[in-house]
Amino acid sequence: MNRFLLPLSIFVVVVVFLGVGLTLNPREIPSPLVGKAAPEFSQPQLYDQEKIFSPADLKGKVWLLNFWASWCSGCKTEHPVLMDLANSGQVPIYGMDYKDERQEALAWLQRWGNPYPVVGVDQAGRVGINYGVYGVPETYVIDKRGVIRYKQIGPLDPDTVEKKILPLVRQLESQ
Amino acid sequence: MIPEIGHFALILALCVAVVQGSLPIYGAAVGNSALMAIAKPAARAQFLLILIAFCSLGYAFADKDFSVLYVAATSNSQLPLHYRLAAIWGAHEGSLLLWTFILTLWMFAVTLFSKHLPETMRSRILGVMGLVSMGFLLFMLTVSNPFERLIPAAPDGRDLNPLLQDPGMVIHPPMLYMGYVGFSVAFAFAIAALLGGNLDAAWARWSRPWTTVAWCFLTVGIAMGSGWAYYELGWGGWWFWDPVENASFMPWLAGTALVHSLAVTDKRGGFKVWTVLLAIMAFSLSLLGTFLVRSGVLTSVHAFATDPKRGLFILAFLAIVIGGSLALYAWRAPRVGLGGSFAMVSREGMLLANNVLLVAAMGSVLLGTLYPLFLDALDLGKISVGPPYFDSVFAPLMAPAIFLMGIGPFAQWKKAELPELARRLKWAFGVSVVTALVLPLVMGKWTPLLSLGLLLAIWIVTTAVVGLRERLAHADGPSLSGRVAAVPRSYWGMLVAHCGIAVFIVGVTMVKGFESEQDVRMNVGETATIGGYTFRFDGTQDVVGPNYTAARGTFHVSWDGRETTILYPEKRRYPVQNQIMTEAAIDPGLLRDLYVSLGEPLDDGAWSVRLYHKPFVDWIWGGCLIMALGGVLAVSDRRYRLAWRQQEPAVVPSARTVRRKVA
Numbered sequence: 001m002n003r004f005l006l007p008l009s010i011f012v013v014v015v016v017f018l019g020v021g022l023t024l025n026p027r028e029i030p031s032p033l034v035g036k037a038a039p040e041f042s043q044p045q046l047y048d049q050e051k052i053f054s055p056a057d058l059k060g061k062v063w064l065l066n067f068w069a070s071w072c073s074g075c076k077t078e079h080p081v082l083m084d085l086a087n088s089g090q091v092p093i094y095g096m097d098y099k100d101e102r103q104e105a106l107a108w109l110q111r112w113g114n115p116y117p118v119v120g121v122d123q124a125g126r127v128g129i130n131y132g133v134y135g136v137p138e139t140y141v142i143d144k145r146g147v148i149r150y151k152q153i154g155p156l157d158p159d160t161v162e163k164k165i166l167p168l169v170r171q172l173e174s175q
Numbered sequence: 176m177i178p179e180i181g182h183f184a185l186i187l188a189l190c191v192a193v194v195q196g197s198l199p200i201y202g203a204a205v206g207n208s209a210l211m212a213i214a215k216p217a218a219r220a221q222f223l224l225i226l227i228a229f230c231s232l233g234y235a236f237a238d239k240d241f242s243v244l245y246v247a248a249t250s251n252s253q254l255p256l257h258y259r260l261a262a263i264w265g266a267h268e269g270s271l272l273l274w275t276f277i278l279t280l281w282m283f284a285v286t287l288f289s290k291h292l293p294e295t296m297r298s299r300i301l302g303v304m305g306l307v308s309m310g311f312l313l314f315m316l317t318v319s320n321p322f323e324r325l326i327p328a329a330p331d332g333r334d335l336n337p338l339l340q341d342p343g344m345v346i347h348p349p350m351l352y353m354g355y356v357g358f359s360v361a362f363a364f365a366i367a368a369l370l371g372g373n374l375d376a377a378w379a380r381w382s383r384p385w386t387t388v389a390w391c392f393l394t395v396g397i398a399m400g401s402g403w404a405y406y407e408l409g410w411g412g413w414w415f416w417d418p419v420e421n422a423s424f425m426p427w428l429a430g431t432a433l434v435h436s437l438a439v440t441d442k443r444g445g446f447k448v449w450t451v452l453l454a455i456m457a458f459s460l461s462l463l464g465t466f467l468v469r470s471g472v473l474t475s476v477h478a479f480a481t482d483p484k485r486g487l488f489i490l491a492f493l494a495i496v497i498g499g500s501l502a503l504y505a506w507r508a509p510r511v512g513l514g515g516s517f518a519m520v521s522r523e524g525m526l527l528a529n530n531v532l533l534v535a536a537m538g539s540v541l542l543g544t545l546y547p548l549f550l551d552a553l554d555l556g557k558i559s560v561g562p563p564y565f566d567s568v569f570a571p572l573m574a575p576a577i578f579l580m581g582i583g584p585f586a587q588w589k590k591a592e593l594p595e596l597a598r599r600l601k602w603a604f605g606v607s608v609v610t611a612l613v614l615p616l617v618m619g620k621w622t623p624l625l626s627l628g629l630l631l632a633i634w635i636v637t638t639a640v641v642g643l644r645e646r647l648a649h650a651d652g653p654s655l656s657g658r659v660a661a662v663p664r665s666y667w668g669m670l671v672a673h674c675g676i677a678v679f680i681v682g683v684t685m686v687k688g689f690e691s692e693q694d695v696r697m698n699v700g701e702t703a704t705i706g707g708y709t710f711r712f713d714g715t716q717d718v719v720g721p722n723y724t725a726a727r728g729t730f731h732v733s734w735d736g737r738e739t740t741i742l743y744p745e746k747r748r749y750p751v752q753n754q755i756m757t758e759a760a761i762d763p764g765l766l767r768d769l770y771v772s773l774g775e776p777l778d779d780g781a782w783s784v785r786l787y788h789k790p791f792v793d794w795i796w797g798g799c800l801i802m803a804l805g806g807v808l809a810v811s812d813r814r815y816r817l818a819w820r821q822q823e824p825a826v827v828p829s830a831r832t833v834r835r836k837v838a
Contacts, residue, residue: 002505005505007452011497012498020552021472021551022472024548
């Protein structure tokens with residue numbers, strides 16, 4: 001090959017990759033847990049501390065598990081989205097109150113509204129470790145067999161709910 | 176009203192750029208001097224128009240005009256005036272305006288200092304620069320207009336990112352851009368030469384000072400960015416191999432190679448094709464950096480807010496400018512022909528080796544920066560490439576380059592004798608090796624890297640001393656001062672720039688080898704000792720700044736019981752963006768920095784505190800400044816001043832030529 005064409009050829013390859021790169025999101029990090037069984041836990045519930053919340057109770061249902069905390073500002077951002085989704089009745093959202101104070105969590109739900117049928121308490125963050133949570137909010141879509149099918153890092157927004165979560169939920173429901 | 180004037184000036188500037196980018200180049204191709212003559216006034220008009228736009232935006236910031244979207248997004252009524260003005264380049268749109276402004280500033284400079292250039296050459300150069308500025312103006316006017324209105328106006332602005340509210344940040348971007356954009360001159364020279372087909376030594380002689388000046392600015396710009404990261408981010412590091420840092424470092428490496436390769440083309444007529452390619456490369460990498468920072472294809476600590484439309488625009492622009500010039504290169508360069516032949520052991524040979532090493536280093540930085548993107552695009556997983564890769568690739572490439580740097584200036588052009596070089600340099604070599612082996616032991620710690628770093632630094636300095644001695648011995652002049660004056664400034668420039676590298680290496684080596692840090696919990700009145708210095712924490716108090724509130728800690732530092740200094744690190748809260756900033760307190764010194772930054776408040780007035788003792792850290796930036804000083808000295812060389820004087824209309828033939836005529 002003509003050696004004078006070499007720089008141009010290298011550049012063309014780089015441009016193609018940059019072009020593909022524009023369509024990708026470098027901040028999106030895949031979770032190794034997607035496609036695996038959701039880790040088991042049995043945690044006390046926030047409202048009724050005598051009762052236990054465990055994914056085993058939800059076998060046969062498609063549901064969302066949302067890690068949140070009253071101290072987390074991103075949770076406040078996504079909260080209206082969760083409320084809308086919960087009110088639409090398309091999929092139940094179970095909450096996991098992550099490394100939080102009980103009183104503050106209760107006050108937070110009192111003030112902003114409660115989208116969750118049941119809220120578990122993960123004060124020590126153990127469940128979070130098993131699920132690979134590294135910041136709240138994070139949301140998992142779990143199918144009827146108890147397998148994690150999707151993980152959202154950071155706040156949910158209406159667009160993601162509309163384009164990713166709901167189609168996935170419908171597809172999983174029909175299985 | 177004023178913002179509209181700015182907006183209108185941008186539109187007019189675009190029209191001028193279209194004219195400037197087309198007619199003079201066409202005129203040069205067909206030999207129409209009326210068309211070529213348009214280049215100069217067009218470039219000046221463009222400069223004036225962008226200046227108007229720039230001042231309009233500055234006025235909007237000074238006037239706190241929050242009906243301008245960009246002003247509302249990047250400033251606040253509480254923000255002090257100097258930061259409001261610096262906010263002009265605090266985000267994407269305004270920094271593009273700065274980019275374009277500096278481009279037209281360079282254009283204006285070309286119109287001032289190009290009287291001795293042939294008309295065709297000058298019109299091609301300005302034409303190419305006009306095309307580049309056309310691209311940027313289109314970009315601004317279509318998807319990143321800094322003058323876009325916000326109606327109704329915001330009651331107050333969202334404030335400048337607190338990270339950028341810092342004196343270093345006020346001057347870092349203009350410096351950096353002066354460098355980036357400065358390479359556009361060398362680029363335009365190269366493209367003009369390719370278009371015209373005359374790549375001769377004169378072309379290299381014209382390009383050289385422009386390239387050197389741009390290189391100086393870039394050097395200072397990068398050093399300031401690094402210094403800013405050091406004191407503003409609060410973790411005491413000075414270089415993180417972050418994609419955006421790499422984006423500025425790659426043009427620097429290519430530019431450094433270019434400065435050296437231009438020397439060969441100028442002096443010996445060699446390396447022509449290679450020099451042209453480097454000139455294209457240096458500017459292309461500047462453009463690539465612009466793309467990487469603004470498109471969001473890579474994650475970085477200082478990426479701008481991103482928008483896919485913008486990314487696409489810059490990518491298309493990149494493809495046209497770089498792809499077009501590389502295609503031109505592939506088409507025209509084969510006809511350029513080779514320069515004179517030379518032996519492997521010769522000054523050309525050494526400069527070639529230096530060039531290959533610098534470009535290889537640049538390539539490995541580019542690879543490391545884009546590698547995560549490659550893998551992601553091929554769906555092979557997500558990774559990030561960190562300092563271990565860069566450190567392990569960079570040092571082995573730079574060590575031989577620096578070793579050659581000592582020998583190069585001694586080698587003759589065309590062919591040098593190894594035994595003779597060895598004879599001249601044996602003392603320098605012996606002194607370097609012995610000192611490098613012994614010095615770390617004296618300082619109490621010996622590691623191979625420490626010794627290697629010192630060896631390279633001392634090698635540079637000793638070879639510089641030997642070289643200067645030989646020069647002075649051969650220079651004519653009765654007294655020492657006369658002989659010193661007889662040594663050309665460009666030689667001094669080279670020596671100083673090379674010694675700047677030595678100073679830089681000492682800084683890096685000593686910091687890596689001897690720095691110590693402590694992460695401690697400190698109660699009020701407690702002390703901690705690091706590097707022989709004792710820090711006593713005297714608690715924090717609340718202070719109020721113009722647009723922030725802060726907890727300010729007081730640390731009494733003592734050495735051997737005597738008080739050295741008092742340091743006041745701060746933890747600031749900027750309410751508008753609700754951001755917490757760590758403002759480290761530093762006691763700088765020639766031989767060491769003491770660095771304190773506040774971590775988190777704990778109970779009872781106690782804080783988690785970070786203490787650093789960093790020996791010789793300021794030499795890192797000092798070295799960069801010395802390098803830039805070397806560049807300045809080289810540019811102030813007599814032959815450039817002569818060239819400058821010769822352009823003046825009344826050229827008096829020098830006495831010697833008159834005498835020759837008489838004879």
